[in-house]
Amino acid sequence: MARGELRIYLGAAPGVGKTYAMLEEARRRAGRGADVVIGLVETHGREHTAAMIGELEIVPRRGVKYRGADFAEMDLDAVLARRPQLAVVDELAHTNVPGSRNAKRWQDVHELLDAGISVLTTVNVQHLESLNDVVARITGVEQRETVPDAVVRAAEQVELVDMTPEALRRRMAHGNVYRPEKIDAALGNWFRAGNLTALRELALLWLADQVEEQLDRYRADHDIDDTWETRERVVVALAGGAEGDTLIRRAARIAARSRGADLLAVHVTRSDGLAGADPAVLARQRVLAESLGGSYHQVSGTDVPRALLEFARGVNATQIVLGVSSRGRFARLFSAGVGATTTLLSGSIDVHLVSHERAGRGRRTDRVPAALSRGRRIAGLGLAVAGLPLLTVVLATVPEPPLIIDILLFLAAVVGVALVGGLWPALFAAVAGSLLLNWFFTPPYGRFSIAQGQNLIALAIFIVVAVAVSWVVDTAARRTRQAAQASAEAQTLATVAGGVLRGQRPLTALLDRLRETFALESVALLESGTTVAEVGRPGLQPPAADDTVQVDADLLMLLKGRTLEASDRRVVEAFAAQAAVALRQERLAAEAATARPLAEANRLRTALLAAVSHDLRTPLASAKAAVEGLRSTEVEFDEQDRAELLATADESLDRLGRLVANLLDMSRLQAGALGVAAIEVGAEDVVPMALEDLGPDGRRVVVRVPDDLPLLRADPGLLERVLVNLVANALRYSPPERPPMITGSSLGGTVELRVIDHGPGIPAEKWDDVFLPFQRLGDRDAHTGVGLGLALSRGLTEAMGGTLTPDETPGGGLTMILALPAAAG
Numbered sequence: 001m002a003r004g005e006l007r008i009y010l011g012a013a014p015g016v017g018k019t020y021a022m023l024e025e026a027r028r029r030a031g032r033g034a035d036v037v038i039g040l041v042e043t044h045g046r047e048h049t050a051a052m053i054g055e056l057e058i059v060p061r062r063g064v065k066y067r068g069a070d071f072a073e074m075d076l077d078a079v080l081a082r083r084p085q086l087a088v089v090d091e092l093a094h095t096n097v098p099g100s101r102n103a104k105r106w107q108d109v110h111e112l113l114d115a116g117i118s119v120l121t122t123v124n125v126q127h128l129e130s131l132n133d134v135v136a137r138i139t140g141v142e143q144r145e146t147v148p149d150a151v152v153r154a155a156e157q158v159e160l161v162d163m164t165p166e167a168l169r170r171r172m173a174h175g176n177v178y179r180p181e182k183i184d185a186a187l188g189n190w191f192r193a194g195n196l197t198a199l200r201e202l203a204l205l206w207l208a209d210q211v212e213e214q215l216d217r218y219r220a221d222h223d224i225d226d227t228w229e230t231r232e233r234v235v236v237a238l239a240g241g242a243e244g245d246t247l248i249r250r251a252a253r254i255a256a257r258s259r260g261a262d263l264l265a266v267h268v269t270r271s272d273g274l275a276g277a278d279p280a281v282l283a284r285q286r287v288l289a290e291s292l293g294g295s296y297h298q299v300s301g302t303d304v305p306r307a308l309l310e311f312a313r314g315v316n317a318t319q320i321v322l323g324v325s326s327r328g329r330f331a332r333l334f335s336a337g338v339g340a341t342t343t344l345l346s347g348s349i350d351v352h353l354v355s356h357e358r359a360g361r362g363r364r365t366d367r368v369p370a371a372l373s374r375g376r377r378i379a380g381l382g383l384a385v386a387g388l389p390l391l392t393v394v395l396a397t398v399p400e401p402p403l404i405i406d407i408l409l410f411l412a413a414v415v416g417v418a419l420v421g422g423l424w425p426a427l428f429a430a431v432a433g434s435l436l437l438n439w440f441f442t443p444p445y446g447r448f449s450i451a452q453g454q455n456l457i458a459l460a461i462f463i464v465v466a467v468a469v470s471w472v473v474d475t476a477a478r479r480t481r482q483a484a485q486a487s488a489e490a491q492t493l494a495t496v497a498g499g500v501l502r503g504q505r506p507l508t509a510l511l512d513r514l515r516e517t518f519a520l521e522s523v524a525l526l527e528s529g530t531t532v533a534e535v536g537r538p539g540l541q542p543p544a545a546d547d548t549v550q551v552d553a554d555l556l557m558l559l560k561g562r563t564l565e566a567s568d569r570r571v572v573e574a575f576a577a578q579a580a581v582a583l584r585q586e587r588l589a590a591e592a593a594t595a596r597p598l599a600e601a602n603r604l605r606t607a608l609l610a611a612v613s614h615d616l617r618t619p620l621a622s623a624k625a626a627v628e629g630l631r632s633t634e635v636e637f638d639e640q641d642r643a644e645l646l647a648t649a650d651e652s653l654d655r656l657g658r659l660v661a662n663l664l665d666m667s668r669l670q671a672g673a674l675g676v677a678a679i680e681v682g683a684e685d686v687v688p689m690a691l692e693d694l695g696p697d698g699r700r701v702v703v704r705v706p707d708d709l710p711l712l713r714a715d716p717g718l719l720e721r722v723l724v725n726l727v728a729n730a731l732r733y734s735p736p737e738r739p740p741m742i743t744g745s746s747l748g749g750t751v752e753l754r755v756i757d758h759g760p761g762i763p764a765e766k767w768d769d770v771f772l773p774f775q776r777l778g779d780r781d782a783h784t785g786v787g788l789g790l791a792l793s794r795g796l797t798e799a800m801g802g803t804l805t806p807d808e809t810p811g812g813g814l815t816m817i818l819a820l821p822a823a824a825g
């Protein structure tokens with residue numbers, strides 16, 4: 001059986017028209033003769049969306065009972081039994097009611113697809129798992145319902161339903177998205193123009209990435225290596241020299257000319273790992289590339305131009321930026337160079353050769369250290385000085401030995417000298433050995449001349465072989481030393497990186513590891529002459545430093561304990577470059593920590609404005625309508641109607657008074673200006689007052705507070721406010737047939753009052769969230785948050801020295817446990 005096809009309509013926000021577009025497609029396919037059914041469509045009361053259903057067949061929903069409440073979900077079994085060609089299933093990220101076969105609706109959709117049924121569905125960008133935290137930072141609202149990105153990416157088609165923020169806000173204001181009472185709050189919170197613009201950009205970028213993945217798969221499946229210039233991608237090649245800064249900035253300017261272009265910096269290392277560039281320079285250039293919005297990459301290859309082009313083609317690059325070769329004219333006679341070779345092989349990729357200060361001046365290299373120690377070189381020279389004469393004396397005692405035997409023995413001696421002392425002692429031994437062979441063993445004897453041509457050839461071969469062997473031995477020793485040094489540097493840097501990543505203060509950890517690694521007394525980092533970090537003995541200043549490393553124009557690293565060797569300086573410079581990065585990260589973290597309270601205050605301020613525009617508007621509107629009705633001269637009201645209007649006005653004003661009091665108390669709590677007068681008070685005195693304050697609804701509450709409950713220490717007014725908020729919240733969620741209950745108990749020096757409801761409850765992992773202010777605002781309905789009351793209740797309780805904690809009600813629901821200190825007996 002062929003698997004069904006999935007088509008997803010992606011939107012940036014509710015109301016952009018995803019469901020409408022999905023139903024349009026369903027009706028179009030039904031008009032072409034396809035068997036189409038609606039598994040589930042949420043119209044949210046929108047007339048135009050409901051009208052689009054038309055004559056399409058609707059599979060009835062399945063009723064589900066959960067914690068005493070009735071819910072309606074898609075009847076998956078009925079849709080599978082109906083077996084249409086196409087099923088319409090709205091809201092892919094929806095979480096099914098507990099007790100359903102699948103936890104998520106996208107899992108229901110997968111069952112339909114596996115059964116060969118194609119599906120049309122919708123999803124908003126805020127429900128994508130990878131963007132959930134980003135959307136939460138933008139909007140201040142965390143989405144509980146998410147769908148894995150892989151589910152959406154696996155769809156055969158993803159269609160973006162787009163709308164400008166201005167058009168969506170107009171649609172909202174006209175009542176085409178939410179009910180009238182939710183419009184003001186939505187426009188002031190979730191549907192702000194900035195939020196919608198950011199969400200729209202997220203949706204466009206996410207879909208663009210998916211399209212790019214599809215393009216990459218198509219190119220790979222069809223073995224297409226040519227560059228398709230769908231987006232500018234500029235690759236800058238770094239050799240590890242000082243000219244890299246110039247190249248990166250030039251490449252960034254090229255990328256900036258095309259909006260949305262990518263900047264990629266790449267360094268090609270030799271596959272043998274022996275001829276790498278300065279790690280400190282590359283570390284600094286990596287920071288520069290990333291600060292300009294680019295990314296840094298490192299690849300390995302023996303042929304640098306080919307490795308560079310393989311990387312460029314792999315990322316579908318359109319341009320490559322290279323520096324003009326710094327090699328001299330003599331070196332260019334033997335090799336065209338990386339730039340010329342890359343240009344020759346680049347094909348459709350444009351190559352920019354950028355001039356710089358070092359162009360054509362020859363490659364500047366540090367003094368190459370000797371392959372062997374000074375002691376071994378002296379030993380090799382001594383072996384040559386003593387061994388060659390001794391060998392000459394021994395061979396002189398042999399009557400007329402063949403010249404070839406003499407040459408081979410002297411060659412063996414030269415190899416021995418090379419193994420002990422390296423190149424220069426071996427070259428001395430080769431020259432000295434050739435002279436001894438000429439004087440003592442080549443006719444005419446006792447003269448520096450050669451009578452036979454074959455002896456001249458043999459002697460010449462001896463010199464060439466001796467020099468070649470000496471060079472090979474010395475080069476092997478040098479390579480071995482370089483490999484050992486590179487391995488030690490890599491191991492040191494890897495250890496440093498691991499230690500820094502595990503530490504909580506990366507800059508201090510980095511400097512401390514540097515001090516330990518090189519056995520230093522102290523290390524300090526100065527910025528414009530001011531110490532910003534130090535380890536070891538404090539107070540290190542430039543005059544007392546044994547060595548310094550200039551990190552950048554402002555940062556200077558001071559080292560006390562010993563002067564660095566040239567081989568160590570490369571690693572220390574890499575430490576210094578990473579120290580600059582760590583300093584920047586610590587400062588960014590500090591700025592973020594400073595900005596977090598401001599952001600929180602701004603979020604609360606925004607929510608407060610939304611609360612004023614929404615929660616205050618409702619009781620005001622009710623009271624005003626009742627009063628206007630009473631004052632009206634056009635309608636005659638009887639006594640019963642007048643009493644109802646007066647009761648409505650009175651109840652609305654009470655609600656308004658409680659809300660204003662809550663807002664004022666929350667403001668006092670946050671300002672630390674709330675006064676608390678704790679006295680001994682009995683729960684049997686405060687609970688009835690709180691229920692009386694709730695009016696008729698308070699009479700529904702069941703009270704089971706024992707008569708012998710100890711007195712508690714609390715502010716009676718504040719305790720009453722806490723109980724009013726807790727009971728009002730319980731009344732809001734408890735079903736009519738199972739009213740809330742208040743119980744009391746004591747344990748040790750604590751008195752507990754429990755407000756128990758039998759509503760839908762709250763998942764344990766969300767218990768802390770219910771105490772955040774204004775959780776009922778935003779894009780959530782009235783049953784997914786608890787507003788200001790619980791936040792204020794916890795603050796008032798803690799101000800009285802108590803605690804307020806949630807717990808699960810046996811059988812379903814939420815229990816709020818109010819614990820206060822008992823009065824001294």
